[in-house]
Amino acid sequence: MGALARAVFSALTCSAFCIGAGALHADDDLPSLTIKGLLDGRLAFTDTPRSWEDKGFGKTRYGGDATGDHRELARLAEAAAVMQAHLTWDLSAVVHITANSQQRHAVDVVEAYVQYKPAPTGNLGVRLKAGAFFPPISLENTNLAWTSPYTISSSAINTWVGEELRTIGAEASAVYRSDTWDASLSAALYGFNDPTGSLLTWRGWAIHDREAGLFERLPLAPLPNFKVGSGSAPGQAGAVDPFKELDDRIGVYIAGGLNHDDGYKLRAIYYDNRANNRVFDGRQYAWHTRFGAVSAATDLTEGLEVVAQGMAGRTTMASFPTHTVADNDFASAFVLLSHTWDQHRLSGRAEIFDINDNDHTPDDPNAEHGTALTVSYVYRPTPTQRLTIEALHVNSNRDVRARFGQSRRQSEDLVQLSYRLFFSWE
Amino acid sequence: MVRFGAARRFGFGLGILAFGWAAAAAAGTITAQINSDDGAAISDAVVYAVPVGAPAPLKPSKALMIQENQQFNPFVLPVQAGTAVEFPNRDSFRHHVYSFSPAKSFELKLFGGTETQIVTFDKEGVVALGCNIHDNMLAYIYVVPTPYFAKTDERGQVTLSDVPAGNYTVKVWHPNQKAGSEQKAALAVAADGATAYKAALTLKRDRKQKKPGAKDETEY
Ligand SMILES: [Cu+2]
Numbered sequence: 001m002g003a004l005a006r007a008v009f010s011a012l013t014c015s016a017f018c019i020g021a022g023a024l025h026a027d028d029d030l031p032s033l034t035i036k037g038l039l040d041g042r043l044a045f046t047d048t049p050r051s052w053e054d055k056g057f058g059k060t061r062y063g064g065d066a067t068g069d070h071r072e073l074a075r076l077a078e079a080a081a082v083m084q085a086h087l088t089w090d091l092s093a094v095v096h097i098t099a100n101s102q103q104r105h106a107v108d109v110v111e112a113y114v115q116y117k118p119a120p121t122g123n124l125g126v127r128l129k130a131g132a133f134f135p136p137i138s139l140e141n142t143n144l145a146w147t148s149p150y151t152i153s154s155s156a157i158n159t160w161v162g163e164e165l166r167t168i169g170a171e172a173s174a175v176y177r178s179d180t181w182d183a184s185l186s187a188a189l190y191g192f193n194d195p196t197g198s199l200l201t202w203r204g205w206a207i208h209d210r211e212a213g214l215f216e217r218l219p220l221a222p223l224p225n226f227k228v229g230s231g232s233a234p235g236q237a238g239a240v241d242p243f244k245e246l247d248d249r250i251g252v253y254i255a256g257g258l259n260h261d262d263g264y265k266l267r268a269i270y271y272d273n274r275a276n277n278r279v280f281d282g283r284q285y286a287w288h289t290r291f292g293a294v295s296a297a298t299d300l301t302e303g304l305e306v307v308a309q310g311m312a313g314r315t316t317m318a319s320f321p322t323h324t325v326a327d328n329d330f331a332s333a334f335v336l337l338s339h340t341w342d343q344h345r346l347s348g349r350a351e352i353f354d355i356n357d358n359d360h361t362p363d364d365p366n367a368e369h370g371t372a373l374t375v376s377y378v379y380r381p382t383p384t385q386r387l388t389i390e391a392l393h394v395n396s397n398r399d400v401r402a403r404f405g406q407s408r409r410q411s412e413d414l415v416q417l418s419y420r421l422f423f424s425w426e
Numbered sequence: 427m428v429r430f431g432a433a434r435r436f437g438f439g440l441g442i443l444a445f446g447w448a449a450a451a452a453a454g455t456i457t458a459q460i461n462s463d464d465g466a467a468i469s470d471a472v473v474y475a476v477p478v479g480a481p482a483p484l485k486p487s488k489a490l491m492i493q494e495n496q497q498f499n500p501f502v503l504p505v506q507a508g509t510a511v512e513f514p515n516r517d518s519f520r521h522h523v524y525s526f527s528p529a530k531s532f533e534l535k536l537f538g539g540t541e542t543q544i545v546t547f548d549k550e551g552v553v554a555l556g557c558n559i560h561d562n563m564l565a566y567i568y569v570v571p572t573p574y575f576a577k578t579d580e581r582g583q584v585t586l587s588d589v590p591a592g593n594y595t596v597k598v599w600h601p602n603q604k605a606g607s608e609q610k611a612a613l614a615v616a617a618d619g620a621t622a623y624k625a626a627l628t629l630k631r632d633r634k635q636k637k638p639g640a641k642d643e644t645e646y
Contacts, residue, residue: 029520029537089522089535089558119524119533119558177526179554180630262630426519 030086034426036144037081041419042152044073048394048412052203053102053210055221055238057401059370059394060414061102061153061208075101077209077418080110080145090118094133096145098213108213110146111166123177127184130170132214132243136186136255137161137269139295139307140336144422146211150307150347151376152390152418153207155334157293157311157351162211163218164199164242165271168192169250181260188253194246194275197287197315198236201328204368204398205353214243224403225363232325232361233317237283246286247276264298277317289315291330307336327359328366345378357399365403370396386420454615456586458623460578460598467582468600468627472504472568474575475586475594475613484508485573491555491565493521493536498555498565502601504575505567507548514542522558529553529569552599566601591617604628 047070050056051063058064065071079099086092096111113131134146138158143149146162154162169190176183202220212218217239225231226238251273258266272290279286291313299305310333318325334351350373357367376390394412402408460471476482489509492499494516505511515521515536523534529551534543547553547569557563574594578584597610607628615621 032520034519086520117558119522120526120556121524121531121533122526 030088032086032426034084034086034424035081036084036424037422038078038145038147039421039423040076040078042073042075042077043417044071044075045415046071046073046413048414049406049410052206052221053219055219057221057398057404057406057410058412059204059206059372059396060392060412061206061210062414062416063412077101078145078147080147082145087114091116094131098145098211100210102210103213104217105213105215108215110211110213112214120175120177125175125177127173127175128170129167129173132166132168132192133171134161135165135167135171135188135253135269135271136257136267137165137293137295137309137311139265139267139297139309147209149378150336150338150345151349151374152388152416153209153374153392155309155336155349155351156205156207156332156353156372157309157334159206159208160200162209163206164193164196164212164240166193166214166243167253168214168243180262181258183259184257186253186255186257188255190251190253191245191248192243193251193273193289194279194286195240195242195244195284196273196275197289197317197328198285199240199242200289200330201287201315201317201326201355201366202240204355204366204396205330205332205370207351207372207374207392207394212242217241221400221404223364223400225361230363232364233285235280235282236285241284244281244284246281246284247279249274249276251275265296267293267295269293271313277319285317287315287317287326288319289313303340305338305340307338309334324359325361326364326366327357329356329358330354343380345380347374347376347378349374349376353396365399368396368398370394370398384422386418386422388416388418388420390416390418392416452617453588453590454617455620456574456589456594456596456613456615456623457620458578458584458586458596458598458625460582460584460600460624461626463626463628465626467578467580468629469578469580469582470500470502471578471582471584471598471600471627472502472570472575473578473584473586473596473598473623474504474570474572475589475596475615476570476572476574477590478593478595478612480592482506482572482574487573488512490514491567493517493523493557493563496560496563498557498563501565502577503565503567504577505547505569506573506575507550507569507571508546509569510544510546511567512542512544514540516540520559521563523555524558525553525555525567527551527553530567552601568599585620589615591615596623598625598627600627600629602629604630 044062048063049058051058082096084094093114099107111133113133116128167190171188173184173186219239225233226236228234253271255269270292275286275288277288293311295309297307312331316327332353336349338347355368372394374392379387392414397409458473460468489505489511518538521536529549530553550569553567555565574586574589576584594613596613609625
């Protein structure tokens, strides 16, 4: 986000909370404030190439050292707080902030929105959301602060959603509730999502749990095409600023959801940021990014769940009548099985990810293909603690690595041990 | 907001006593066993007996639908049409209780602490309750046209006592019952002793109240 947008946004967020803090006294206990949060201490054992976080070509959050050797790390993986101020019975404001040892600012805002959710008075109801929030794509990141109940690392799809997608705008939903199911249809208008697609193109898919704050910059490897004078994307900064408005065009998505009492859920979305991909602000290019995604989850038997999700789309940069500088099809899918018993949860996820490079730009080879397996065990000794051990194995083949004298095909292993402590205040 | 006073509670007590005494004159009992069609005992099934050819007397009784630990208690509450149900909030935080069922559509804004509000249910049928703040909260009030009702225990058993001798239609309702599998039977209740009733229900997949903090809910 630009400086002006940042100032406006901060002002809006603060005023929402000033109202929350006591300016409005319509009812006895209103407005009321609830804060929930978590701290995540992490041990990571890596046997992988250098992580993309360190401007390497690895797909995981913690990778090897400069020479690609294995490392053992102890990190504050996440400190997150979700503050909800109920302004009236139907209107609430939510601010979700995060801190971790890898982000640009000490504290960043992940989500900040106002939600109007009246109690249903009939089968048909409405909901409105305005501000900055995640589009309704994931059936995986359903816990506090967009974490997953199943694993530490999100799937490739939802890792990308956490990095480059945020609805900075407004969403309206119609909800229909029957006796045994409810269905929703949502439409959103948004801005500040024009560089979305740069990271997916130039870094490729990744698998981790660090979602980007609104003021975050996500690192890119120093690709030759960024060179002024010789490159095909001259002047591109060494990091992606995903939440910038570059072309003053409004993006849209339409999403549908179904929750059935028999235990299954379905989600579908079509997203198009409608960017004018010939705009460049001196640091970031605008990318025209559009995709469809579907997901489903159900309980197979008591304690055994399955979650599946698929996404396919296309992102283009600098389209001219004669040629397009960057034109990539992207796709990914995963299946996750999870078994819970008492305070334990064991999950396994298999996924596949793909980028097809359709353009003929010689210095910009973005094709990749990969698979990943994640096995994770969660133990909840008390309701306020969660201990997770996760093994992640990624196999990927990415063309651009060859330009840096590396092997196209790389295999990565990351074992993480996470201790989470939850807190709440109301 | 209405709060129950001691005097009103005392009045209720007297009423129940008076009815109990009158009904005891020539009354029998109905003992019921409710199972699923595969033989498992079903709890929380409402069994009720509607008098044939005679109006059912209105027998006021005290009924509570409590909000506690981010859950409704009980999960199923049978009441006679005309009953005023109290909704005490025993949590320290707010609940926003609603129903849009045809039998009763209402909305209650319950502040934390010990706030109690009262809703009178005068139309027969199912009232599904939800909370606009806590999506996991779910409960049912089942409104019946008779004072002779009760719900089954863990063993699927229930006894309706003080049922005056006469002819009745006995019916069963359960929140997970499949549509079209409603059960009813004609039953003659004798002045003394118990009349037995058995029914097997076809159930849908189990629909229980979810625990707070379950998946989809905010963790912790
Ligand atoms: Cu509630």
